[in-house]
Amino acid sequence: MTDLLRVRDLSTRFFTEEGQINAVENVSFTVEAGSVLGVVGESGSGKSVTGLSLIDLVESPGKITSGEIWYNNADLAERVEGDQPEAVDGDFVDLRRLSAAERRSLRGSAFSMIFQDPMSSFNPSITVGEQIAEAAEVQRRASANPRSTRSRTQGYGLGKMLLDGVLPDRSYTSEESWDRAVELLERVGIPDPAERAEEYPHQFSGGMLQRAMIAQALAGDPDLLVADEPTTALDVTIQAQILDLLADLQETMEMSVVLITHNLGVIARVADRVSVMYAGEVVERGTLRDVFDDPVHPYTKGLLGSVPDIDQPGERLEPIPGNVPDLVDANMPDRCYFADRCPKAMTDCLTRPPEYEVSDGHRARCVLAEREYSEADAVPDERLAGPTDDGAGPNDGSRAPDESTAPDAEVSDD
Amino acid sequence: MTDPLVTVDGLEKYYYENDTLLDRLTGAEPEAVRAVDGVSFDVREGETLGVVGESGCGKSTLAETLMRLREPTGGSVTFDGDPVFELAGDDMDAFRRRAQVMFQDPFSSLDPRMTAGEIITEPLAIHGVGTGAERRERAETLLEEVGLSAEQIDRYPHEFSGGQRQRIGFARALAIDPEFIVLDEPVSALDVSVQAQVLNLLADMQAERDLTYLFIAHDLSVVRHISDRVAVMYLGEIVEIGPTEEIFENPQHPYTKALLESVPRADTDERDRTVETIRGDVPSPRNPPSGCSFRTRCPELIQPPWLDLPQAAFREIGEFRTRIENGDIDVDLRWEGVGDPDREDRAAFVDSLYEEAFDTGLPAEEEETVREAIRALADGDRETAAATLRERYRSPCEAIDPALPAGDHPSACLLNEQPEDVETAREEWEADHDAPKAGAASE
Numbered sequence: 001m002t003d004l005l006r007v008r009d010l011s012t013r014f015f016t017e018e019g020q021i022n023a024v025e026n027v028s029f030t031v032e033a034g035s036v037l038g039v040v041g042e043s044g045s046g047k048s049v050t051g052l053s054l055i056d057l058v059e060s061p062g063k064i065t066s067g068e069i070w071y072n073n074a075d076l077a078e079r080v081e082g083d084q085p086e087a088v089d090g091d092f093v094d095l096r097r098l099s100a101a102e103r104r105s106l107r108g109s110a111f112s113m114i115f116q117d118p119m120s121s122f123n124p125s126i127t128v129g130e131q132i133a134e135a136a137e138v139q140r141r142a143s144a145n146p147r148s149t150r151s152r153t154q155g156y157g158l159g160k161m162l163l164d165g166v167l168p169d170r171s172y173t174s175e176e177s178w179d180r181a182v183e184l185l186e187r188v189g190i191p192d193p194a195e196r197a198e199e200y201p202h203q204f205s206g207g208m209l210q211r212a213m214i215a216q217a218l219a220g221d222p223d224l225l226v227a228d229e230p231t232t233a234l235d236v237t238i239q240a241q242i243l244d245l246l247a248d249l250q251e252t253m254e255m256s257v258v259l260i261t262h263n264l265g266v267i268a269r270v271a272d273r274v275s276v277m278y279a280g281e282v283v284e285r286g287t288l289r290d291v292f293d294d295p296v297h298p299y300t301k302g303l304l305g306s307v308p309d310i311d312q313p314g315e316r317l318e319p320i321p322g323n324v325p326d327l328v329d330a331n332m333p334d335r336c337y338f339a340d341r342c343p344k345a346m347t348d349c350l351t352r353p354p355e356y357e358v359s360d361g362h363r364a365r366c367v368l369a370e371r372e373y374s375e376a377d378a379v380p381d382e383r384l385a386g387p388t389d390d391g392a393g394p395n396d397g398s399r400a401p402d403e404s405t406a407p408d409a410e411v412s413d414d
Numbered sequence: 415m416t417d418p419l420v421t422v423d424g425l426e427k428y429y430y431e432n433d434t435l436l437d438r439l440t441g442a443e444p445e446a447v448r449a450v451d452g453v454s455f456d457v458r459e460g461e462t463l464g465v466v467g468e469s470g471c472g473k474s475t476l477a478e479t480l481m482r483l484r485e486p487t488g489g490s491v492t493f494d495g496d497p498v499f500e501l502a503g504d505d506m507d508a509f510r511r512r513a514q515v516m517f518q519d520p521f522s523s524l525d526p527r528m529t530a531g532e533i534i535t536e537p538l539a540i541h542g543v544g545t546g547a548e549r550r551e552r553a554e555t556l557l558e559e560v561g562l563s564a565e566q567i568d569r570y571p572h573e574f575s576g577g578q579r580q581r582i583g584f585a586r587a588l589a590i591d592p593e594f595i596v597l598d599e600p601v602s603a604l605d606v607s608v609q610a611q612v613l614n615l616l617a618d619m620q621a622e623r624d625l626t627y628l629f630i631a632h633d634l635s636v637v638r639h640i641s642d643r644v645a646v647m648y649l650g651e652i653v654e655i656g657p658t659e660e661i662f663e664n665p666q667h668p669y670t671k672a673l674l675e676s677v678p679r680a681d682t683d684e685r686d687r688t689v690e691t692i693r694g695d696v697p698s699p700r701n702p703p704s705g706c707s708f709r710t711r712c713p714e715l716i717q718p719p720w721l722d723l724p725q726a727a728f729r730e731i732g733e734f735r736t737r738i739e740n741g742d743i744d745v746d747l748r749w750e751g752v753g754d755p756d757r758e759d760r761a762a763f764v765d766s767l768y769e770e771a772f773d774t775g776l777p778a779e780e781e782e783t784v785r786e787a788i789r790a791l792a793d794g795d796r797e798t799a800a801a802t803l804r805e806r807y808r809s810p811c812e813a814i815d816p817a818l819p820a821g822d823h824p825s826a827c828l829l830n831e832q833p834e835d836v837e838t839a840r841e842e843w844e845a846d847h848d849a850p851k852a853g854a855a856s857e
């Protein structure tokens with residue numbers, strides 16, 4: 001399989017009043033063409049910021065501080081080669097070395113994104129059809145002239161991302177782009193799409209609006225769709241519908257998808273490969289089978305052991321003790337970030353472990369990839385910070401920048 | 415079997431909209447939102463009864479009404495023999511001590527300037543239990559019991575992580591030594607690793623203190639893990655209730671089946687598992703469907719006695735019928751779509767809509783009936799179109815409201831065992847409705 005995206009040593013930091021926060025720390029992974037990469041992690045693992053970093057949507061006070069994002073696109077490579085030969089390697093282009101304008105022009109057509117909350121992606125006072133038509137129109141014009149892209153839906157999540165400008169007047173969409181919008185709505189499974197296109201976002205149910213957002217994201221026929229917790233706010237019966245839809249679209253449109261979620265079931269349902277994130281790092285990656293059936297990293301194991309199994313309820317869950325670290329640079333230890341919670345921590349773990357290769361394509365940032373656990377080398381608890389049972393670390397209450405989008409906070413009913 | 419500690423009988427909580435003075439002056443009819451629509455069940459002493467359902471199914475309103483945090487509009491709740499809605503004075507006070515509730519975010523309603531210790535002891539203070547020093551000591555013990563440390567007593571909520579806050583909320587619920595605790599989505603805002611810690615804590619405390627739990631959640635895996643019995647709610651009603659193992663291994667109600675099937679399993683075989691997703695959304699509790707509330711999405715919708723179609727075909731017709739009844743199809747737009755603004759070529763209109771709506775080949779009679787309805791629609795007569803389809807394709811599930819019978823594992827579905835009166839009503843309905851002639855209703 002060819003690679004669509006190769007991410008190397010990507011770091012994204014936030015420079016806040018509390019100090020520098022290392023939201024994404026030296027992250028590497030590959031997205032294969034036409035496949036789904038699942039990125040799984042808990043709040044504060046850096047998974048959402050990783051997604052935003054991929055498509056250059058990190059906002060101040062955040063900043064991508066280092067790393068390379070190689071994107072496979074022969075046409076782009078050819079175009080860039082003359083001016084910037086150092087940004088090109090065969091058919092791959094390092095997006096980080098392109099100008100901001102060049103990167104922006106790739107939005108929508110190369111990369112697109114959907115979010116947890118579709119409401120924030122739509123302007124409530126414009127019909128759904130018009131908003132999707134705008135995205136289609138902008139894509140059409142953008143391919144001709146990257147600087148002409150202006151729209152009224154800016155300021156609304158996805159619209160803002162795709163359009164990044166201000167529309168001059170209301171006659172912006174053409175008949176052609178309207179037809180395309182109706183076609184897209186039909187493609188995402190909305191019945192009577194021509195009728196629904198005339199309606200406003202509030203007339204749509206949550207599941208329908210999620211579909212409409214997907215339609216909007218597909219307007220530019222992207223190579224890569226980043227889906228950040230796309231089903232977290234939905235009920236489980238609707239979630240099943242949307243996951244089916246995503247899998248179907250991915251296949252028929254030959255897109256790649258980066259699916260970011262905290263839900264291991266969602267990962268298992270759609271992902272081909274998986275990256276497990278913890279404290280800003282990818283701690284384990286490989287095929288779905290590598291990670292679910294043959295995990296090496298104790299965090300991966302702990303995560304899998306924490307989920308109650310709906311088919312085989314066990315007597316007792318085996319939770320991971322403690323809490324995630326706060327990612328403030330000054331507080332990050334100079335040892336394995338998981339050591340404080342790890343049941344297998346050894347003296348070897350007191351230096352930061354690199355990413356080891358477990359087998360072809362299966363990597364883990366843990367010394368256990370190389371050696372067996374040995375009681376004799378266990379680290380005495382006092383070498384590690386804080387008590388272990390969900391205990392008292394001084395920074396337990398603080399939040400990493402992407403936490404707001406992570407846990408499923410949707411649930412109160414009525 | 416142990417005795418019920420709590421008995422809920424026909425509990426109802428309706429809200430009324432359009433009920434302002436202005437609405438009354440302008441004559442707008444108050445509109446009932448049936449959040450909880452006649453719910454009956456027992457919670458037995460020492461058990462955990464899980465209540466599961468999707469958003470808007472009324473499970474949280476059920477919790478609040480049962481605890482008398484909201485006034486019911488009907489029905490009764492009995493706690494250890496006492497009628498909860500009739501209690502007053504000391505008796506009410508006693509109920510408030512014996513029954514506690516813990517919410518998803520126990521701090522959203524609390525003063526952020528209160529310390530952990532103050533939060534935990536507030537119920538004691540309200541009920542005038544102990545001296546200040548005794549209460550503080552109690553808080554310290556409780557903090558240790560829920561897995562925190564006594565030194566954290568003077569910290570503020572924002573200094574704790576989500577999991578720790580949930581532990582404090584639980585300590586508060588335990589402070590006054592209740593027998594019964596309603597847990598409303600207590601772990602759903604937590605990360606999975608922390609969620610597992612809190613679930614273990616809840617189980618340990620229950621064993622230690624003989625607590626009875628009503629555990630409300632939307633996460634079926636969690637509910638299965640923690641519950642002895644489970645009630646499944648849909649649109650304000652319980653559609654199935656029974657022992658956990660029975661509900662998960664042998665679900666009866668089509669909604670329960672769909673719900674269980676929809677949950678993605680964290681397992682490498684999950685990719686290949688076929689999931690029959692149910693279509694559409696939950697209808698609004700402002701305007702619940704007639705008959706069975708699940709019928710608009712039910713994959714097993716019962717056909718009238720005169721039909722015997724493949725279920726897929728019956729569903730397709732049903733969905734088409736819904737689109738017409740809801741006015742989802744804009745006739746003007748469709749005429750434009752077939753490129754015939756003068757509306758002369760009715761056959762083209764009919765063909766285009768028919769082909770769009772039906773993937774499965776219908777038997778000739780049914781195809782003719784559907785086409786007849788579309789012809790009426792093409793003429794702008796939506797009423798006739800809807801009537802044509804209703805005559806021939808109405809399901810007993812639209813007319814008869816299934817009940818939740820008594821028993822160990824009842825299900826509120828006409829396919830399952832139903833009480834006498836429901837069975838009789840269904841027979842009468844079937845006798846009253848003869849097979850209409852196919853494709854001839856409006857001639």
Ligand code: SF4
Pocket residue numbers: 297298299336337338339340342343344345346348349353365366367368
């Ligand atoms: S490197 Fe050591 S401490 Fe870190 S996860 Fe592996 S075994 Fe545990």
Ligand code: SF4
Pocket residue numbers: 667668669706707708709710712713714715716811816826827828829
């Ligand atoms: S009564 Fe009819 S609609 Fe309701 S669940 Fe049973 S089969 Fe489905």
